[in-house]
Amino acid sequence: MVTTLFIWFFLFSHMTRASTSVDSLAVDESIRDGETLVSAGGIIEAGFFSPEKSTRRYLGLWYRNVSPLTVVWVANRNTPLENKSGVLKLNEKGILVLLNATNTTIWSSSNNTVSSKARNNPIAQLLDSGNFVVKNGQSNKDDSGDVLWQSFDYPGDTLLPGMKIGWNLETGLERFLTSWKSVDDPAEGEYIVKMDVRGYPQLMKLKGTDIRFRAGSWNGLSLVGYPATASDMSPEIVFNEKEVYYDFKILDSSAFIIDSLTPSGNLQTLFWTTQTRIPKIISTGEQDQCENYASCGVNSICNYVDNRPTCECLRGYVPKSPNQWNIGIRLDGCVPRNKSDCKSSYTDGFWRYTYMKLPDTSSSWFNKTMNLDECRKLCLQNCSCTAYANLDIRDGGSGCLLWFSTLVDLRKFSQWGQDLFIRVPSSELDHGHGNTKKMIVGITVGVTIFGLIILCPCIYIIKNPGAARKFYNRNYQHILKKEDIDLPTFDLSVLVNATENFSTGNKLGEGGFGPVYKGTLMDGKVIAVKRLSKKSGQGVDEFKNEVALIAKLQHRNLVKLFGCCIEGEEIMLIYEYMPNQSLDYFVFDETKRKFLEWHKRFKIISGIARGLLYLHQDSRLRIVHRDLKPSNILLDDNLDPKISDFGLARPFLGDQVEANTDRVAGTYGYMPPEYAARGHFSVKSDVFSYGVIVLEIVTGKKNWEFSDPKHYNNLLGHAWKLWTEERVLELLDELLEEQCEPFEVIRCIQVGLLCVQQRPQDRPDMSSVVLMLNGDKLLPKPKVPGFYTETDNKSEANSSLENYKLYSVNDISITMLDAR
Numbered sequence: 133m134v135t136t137l138f139i140w141f142f143l144f145s146h147m148t149r150a151s152t153s154v155d156s157l158a159v160d161e162s163i164r165d166g167e168t169l170v171s172a173g174g175i176i177e178a179g180f181f182s183p184e185k186s187t188r189r190y191l192g193l194w195y196r197n198v199s200p201l202t203v204v205w206v207a208n209r210n211t212p213l214e215n216k217s218g219v220l221k222l223n224e225k226g227i228l229v230l231l232n233a234t235n236t237t238i239w240s241s242s243n244n245t246v247s248s249k250a251r252n253n254p255i256a257q258l259l260d261s262g263n264f265v266v267k268n269g270q271s272n273k274d275d276s277g278d279v280l281w282q283s284f285d286y287p288g289d290t291l292l293p294g295m296k297i298g299w300n301l302e303t304g305l306e307r308f309l310t311s312w313k314s315v316d317d318p319a320e321g322e323y324i325v326k327m328d329v330r331g332y333p334q335l336m337k338l339k340g341t342d343i344r345f346r347a348g349s350w351n352g353l354s355l356v357g358y359p360a361t362a363s364d365m366s367p368e369i370v371f372n373e374k375e376v377y378y379d380f381k382i383l384d385s386s387a388f389i390i391d392s393l394t395p396s397g398n399l400q401t402l403f404w405t406t407q408t409r410i411p412k413i414i415s416t417g418e419q420d421q422c423e424n425y426a427s428c429g430v431n432s433i434c435n436y437v438d439n440r441p442t443c444e445c446l447r448g449y450v451p452k453s454p455n456q457w458n459i460g461i462r463l464d465g466c467v468p469r470n471k472s473d474c475k476s477s478y479t480d481g482f483w484r485y486t487y488m489k490l491p492d493t494s495s496s497w498f499n500k501t502m503n504l505d506e507c508r509k510l511c512l513q514n515c516s517c518t519a520y521a522n523l524d525i526r527d528g529g530s531g532c533l534l535w536f537s538t539l540v541d542l543r544k545f546s547q548w549g550q551d552l553f554i555r556v557p558s559s560e561l562d563h564g565h566g567n568t569k570k571m572i573v574g575i576t577v578g579v580t581i582f583g584l585i586i587l588c589p590c591i592y593i594i595k596n597p598g599a600a601r602k603f604y605n606r607n608y609q610h611i612l613k614k615e616d617i618d619l620p621t622f623d624l625s626v627l628v629n630a631t632e633n634f635s636t637g638n639k640l641g642e643g644g645f646g647p648v649y650k651g652t653l654m655d656g657k658v659i660a661v662k663r664l665s666k667k668s669g670q671g672v673d674e675f676k677n678e679v680a681l682i683a684k685l686q687h688r689n690l691v692k693l694f695g696c697c698i699e700g701e702e703i704m705l706i707y708e709y710m711p712n713q714s715l716d717y718f719v720f721d722e723t724k725r726k727f728l729e730w731h732k733r734f735k736i737i738s739g740i741a742r743g744l745l746y747l748h749q750d751s752r753l754r755i756v757h758r759d760l761k762p763s764n765i766l767l768d769d770n771l772d773p774k775i776s777d778f779g780l781a782r783p784f785l786g787d788q789v790e791a792n793t794d795r796v797a798g799t800y801g802y803m804p805p806e807y808a809a810r811g812h813f814s815v816k817s818d819v820f821s822y823g824v825i826v827l828e829i830v831t832g833k834k835n836w837e838f839s840d841p842k843h844y845n846n847l848l849g850h851a852w853k854l855w856t857e858e859r860v861l862e863l864l865d866e867l868l869e870e871q872c873e874p875f876e877v878i879r880c881i882q883v884g885l886l887c888v889q890q891r892p893q894d895r896p897d898m899s900s901v902v903l904m905l906n907g908d909k910l911l912p913k914p915k916v917p918g919f920y921t922e923t924d925n926k927s928e929a930n931s932s933l934e935n936y937k938l939y940s941v942n943d944i945s946i947t948m949l950d951a952r
């Protein structure tokens with residue numbers, strides 16, 4: 133920890149070193165390498181830096197007090213300084229100039245915008261927004277008319293809140309992002325993100341002149357497909373006579389979100405807060421193959437199902453080159469099945485597609501005021517019109533968007549997107565038509581999918597239910613439906629620091645899927661890091677399962693998941709840390725058990741029941757844990773129990789109450805007979821495990837290790853025996869005798885025995901268990917427990933329970949009923 137702190141201290145002090153705390157330069161003032169400007173609020177810093185391994189010097193802007201160094205803009209990206217002799221100066225013309233050792237200007241803020249404006253005592257000022265502006269110094273107002281030059285007009289690879297991508301239609305100024313050549317070289321790289329204004333405006337990512345990706349057109353709410361959307365972020369496209377641009381705002385003032393175009397062309401989203409100060413990648417910008425521009429050729433739809441893309445010709449279209457199409461070469465796309473007889477008659481109709489990413493709008497025509505009906509008529513009148521759609525989906529839809537000739541880059545989603553109407557000959561509208569069999573051909577699945585699936589739950593997904601769902605979470609549809617996930621990611625470096633490089637000293641234990649470490653974050657928060665073992669490729673599915681499930685669950689008796697981390701081969705889950713470790717550590721330990729007085733044990737028994745009830749019934753996904761045992765029950769400061777380890781948990785769909793698995797996984801001793809023998813599990817499997825845990829807590833003994841030499845091979849049998857012999861209080865942990873509430877003890881034992889009954893249908897559900905523990909429900913007589921093997925036993929028929937003297941079932945029940 134000391135080392136960690138030291139490193140951080142070093143980083144911060146390094147970054148803020150020589151800070152002059154001045155936010156502006158007046159004419160003839162300058163800063164040299166080593167000196168910096170700092171914006172008034174202390175958020176942004178301007179100065180000289182060297183990226184990564186490079187020794188060259190660049191003038192850049194970065195977020196102050198954020199680590200690692202996050203450069204958001206570079207002045208001399210194409211003209212580096214060879215050594216630390218650079219000087220930035222504001223000249224008398226109001227132009228920022230960067231001079232090298234021989235006083236040669238190697239970069240200057242452009243002059244053409246300056247020329248038209250009167251200069252009046254200009255001043256260069258660094259703003260908290262990350263904008264570096266040159267303006268007339270004597271104006272008090274923040275009048276943009278006085279701005280002579282601003283860095284926001286010349287974006288680099290990073291889009292900051294308030295910065296625009298798009299066109300000033302009056303001046304012709306275009307603002308776009310350009311990637312760096314590499315992490316060591318800020319020079320202009322291959323990728324560009326820009327606003328395409330040839331038709332209805334859309335955002336495009338290009339590699340050179342090749343279109344690589346197109347964010348669907350703006351539908352009034354969202355930009356379908358734009359990869360970087362966080363919950364605290366409100367994106368928009370503004371489109372009027374003066375300008376057309378994309379930008380975004382941050383809703384939470386203590387949060388920072390920036391988008392940066394990486395050298396490899398991904399639009400990455402970084403997030404941090406004034407507290408964390410460590411930018412985390414909340415979206416890598418990696419996308420599935422359906423987002424590759426025109427991945428299915430023209431006139432066809434890409435649909436991403438079951439983790440792979442499929443291509444399908446539009447209604448009324450067939451593959452142009454069927455042989456190639458059938459082997460997955462789709463460049464030629466699809467062509468109309470029959471030549472339209474549009475010229476001689478208007479017999480065409482429209483086929484409606486729902487949940488669509490609309491086709492490339494670069495050759496579209498639009499009208500903002502027309503309604504859908506007018507739009508349809510207009511399209512029908514023009515034989516070359518191939519499709520129409522609403523422009524804006526708000527308030528039932530408005531505006532008209534028309535396409536002519538081929539349709540490119542369409543995608544179908546399963547739960548968001550918008551309606552698109554495709555022109556087809558009327559014969560194609562006939563549902564019974566024999567020739568309309570769809571041609572569906574799978575695409576060879578690429579390699580990026582794995583990362584994508586894993587990442588989905590970790591991505592902040594837009595919270596506005598009306599707005600677009602990001603495609604990421606569709607991979608989890610089968611589990612998550614339309615639920616949103618809100619799970620932050622942690623940087624690997626942060627976890628390495630927190631756990632002192634996963635030192636053995638910090639190891640808390642070994643779970644089914646890998647070791648668990650204790651870690652301390654910079655802010656002092658203590659966490660538990662579950663590191664998925666690299667050896668077992670098998671654990672990946674379980675891991676995904678766990679992330680998907682637990683991200684949705686919140687209950688005081690369930691362990692809390694803070695976030696996850698996926699970097700390279702490393703996959704980790706970050707939980708709240710439980711100082712008192714797990715229940716088994718307490719309840720089976722001779723000395724620790726003493727501290728677990730009866731009322732604490734009863735609290736634990738009740739807490740687990742409530743957590744389980746939530747899983748089974750109250751959470752929106754009905755979940756069977758499948759591996760409930762004391763080592764998966766963690767205890768917090770107050771010894772309140774929290775259920776953990778959802779690696780084997782299964783959600784139940786709809787009314788499903790039971791299921792089968794051919795892979796029995798779980799822990800012997802806690803598995804019910806029907807599961808161990810036949811892989812048959814249901815919520816009643818967890819009830820059985822719960823019953824075992826209750827009896828273990830009461831007795832302080834392990835079910836499977838317990839052995840009564842005389843008669844029985846396990847704790848359940850022993851408990852049953854004592855129950856039938858009316859000696860059930862003898863079960864109680866001998867360390868407890870003096871301080872217990874016999875009434876409660878017997879109630880717990882009876883509930884435990886009810887839960888471990890042989891037949892699942894005899895076991896109570898968790899809502900009954902909770903009521904029974906509270907004394908709010910009549911307790912039935914338990915029947916023989918599972919795994920009870922003694923043969924010469926008359927207890928099954930034994931009706932002695934009715935004569936149970938001291939605490940007979942009926943007495944207890946009656947008392948309870950009276951109490952209500």
Ligand SMILES: *[C@@H]1O[C@H](CO)[C@@H](O)[C@H](O)[C@H]1NC(C)=O
Pocket residue numbers: 215216217233
């Ligand atoms: C930078 O290089 C120039 C010429 O190579 C030299 O005159 C100057 O002293 C160097 N400055 C620094 C700070 O090294």
Ligand SMILES: *[C@@H]1O[C@H](CO)[C@@H](O)[C@H](O)[C@H]1NC(C)=O
Pocket residue numbers: 214232233234235236238
């Ligand atoms: C300064 O820049 C000029 C023009 O690029 C170059 O010719 C000269 O060598 C540079 N001087 C130093 C010291 O780098």
Ligand SMILES: *[C@@H]1O[C@H](CO)[C@@H](O)[C@H](O)[C@H]1NC(C)=O
Pocket residue numbers: 233234235
């Ligand atoms: C560069 O300019 C500064 C200030 O104007 C001056 O002191 C210095 O001698 C100049 N250096 C060279 C190499 O011309």
Ligand SMILES: *[C@@H]1O[C@H](CO)[C@@H](O)[C@H](O)[C@H]1NC(C)=O
Pocket residue numbers: 243244
């Ligand atoms: C202004 O920039 C243009 C090119 O953009 C250049 O041709 C012109 O010489 C520059 N003028 C001054 C005064 O630097």
Ligand SMILES: *[C@@H]1O[C@H](CO)[C@@H](O)[C@H](O)[C@H]1NC(C)=O
Pocket residue numbers: 469470557559560567
């Ligand atoms: C295509 O046109 C031919 C005649 O040109 C006709 O027989 C056939 O039914 C048409 N197919 C469809 C799908 O309309």
Ligand SMILES: *[C@@H]1O[C@H](CO)[C@@H](O)[C@H](O)[C@H]1NC(C)=O
Pocket residue numbers: 499500501502506
């Ligand atoms: C848009 O449609 C409306 C209503 O049909 C019409 O009045 C208007 O002139 C159209 N605008 C353009 C730019 O075509």
Ligand SMILES: *[C@@H]1O[C@H](CO)[C@@H](O)[C@H](O)[C@H]1NC(C)=O
Pocket residue numbers: 497513514515516517536
């Ligand atoms: C159909 O639309 C295209 C594209 O807007 C246009 O060039 C053509 O003149 C239109 N044809 C008719 C008949 O309106």
